[in-house]
Amino acid sequence: MATLVEIVPYDLNWPRHFSTISSELRQLLGNKVVAIDHIGSTSVPGLSAKPLIDIDITLNGLADIPAASAALIEAGYDPRGNRYGDDVWAFLHSGSTRKQRVYLCPPDNETHRRRLAFRDYLRNHKDVADAYAHLKERLAKQFPYDGDRYTAEKSSFISNVVERARSVANGAIDSEQVGEG
Template sequence: MISIVAYNPRWPAVFASLRDGLVGPLRGLASHIEHVGSTAVPGLAAKDVIDLTAVVPSLDHLPAVIGRLAPLGYSHEGDLGVTGRHAFTTPAGAPAHHLYVCAHDNPDFARVLAFRDYLRTHPDTARAYAELKYFLADRFRDDRAGYTAAKSAFISRIVTTAMDAGDS
């Protein structure tokens, strides 16, 4: 079931805790770890799941990343249909989150950041996105693919606006 909840002011702290637990194991591999997705936008309603992306110089580092994350309970899931972005399972007992790894020059990651940063600086657009998410979560209650597809036009429009304006 898709469940959208009001913004939780604890989300940045949960992200920081997750990030801090990954910095040491990924030292020398990941240049930084970004908080992405709706939980990264202050005030935005979201699924109660933190999305974070570890950024590496190239995917040549992926085998080493997989090796360092395994002892922490993360298992590599592949790209899950998103070329250049690799997903990992959430370790048992950890806060709900999605960990991804991608190269710094991944064009899809640039779009993710553009969308996040635009919503952070345009609260009216963020409110419109929240309203859309609530509506679609109700409409596509048990259809994650339908929910995601229904958001795509809105997201694409905002990404294009953000990248054209240089707001990313």
Template sequence: MRKVEVTSYDGDWPMKFEEESKQLHHIFGSEMIEIHHIGSTSVKGLKAKPIIDIMPVVKNISWIDKFDAEMINIGYEPKGENGISDRRFFQKGGDDRTHHVHVYERGDPEIKRHLAFRDYLRKHPDILKNYGDLKEELSNLFPNDIESYIKGKAQMVSEIESKALVWYQGFKS
């Protein structure tokens, strides 16, 4: 059973992203256009589940399945789309997850959503604090119930996401 654990920001998370991204560059090679550290571990100062979320952006999503064996060799479990159309998802660490890899094809709107959310939190410390506090509170309320944890933060995530997308569009224009 997965335990829901939210910890204080760990300064080693960016290094863990860099280490893993080197392996992913090696596996995906020229198919990969860019790679991003996303999710809560990518936001300095944000409390988070200690799982490094990585988002490779690739030329053709349909070719990614051919890398499943290589991903398995470095400890990942291929999960296919895992509920999000046109994504390939990999997780590492079983019930004690350490990494999630979310692969999208260039131009997918999910890329902008992830980057907007991350960058918005980086620039808005008051929202970052409120979001981190909620996550910590929910992890204490639901230490063995990931679904309730996710449901508990859904409204705040949706509100932040809406503001972030408007902000990001203005920021990137």
């Protein structure tokens, strides 16, 4: 059964939910965890989003993925696999009041780095975050029961923002900083 792509206004409780979930995950996975990062739209203040907390967990290495996966499954997370062949394993937990999607990542993972670059750029560029919100709302209306298509249609926007973020990080002049955005 297809699931509705639902976009809701920003919820001031999302950072608190992330903090609670992060503590639970750190306790569950112990010394396998290097870092736990709030990613996705719920991590950007003021941005509308699907009511789902997205979390990247960086582990010590690929060797920790099987044990961490087993612990998440035991805790009620539904495994979603490594869909893109990028060494990132996804899990969904929708049985609680705080719906969450968790990704297990090895260190120095490119997908994880892209997610952080995108998140940080949106946090620092409200006009780009607003454009992203409008895109998501339009796509949710256009593909209300096709989450894969909704996600695919955002990919070009996301890639462009990640490239802009990397240009800024590498010292290039950001056109928005000089009034050309």
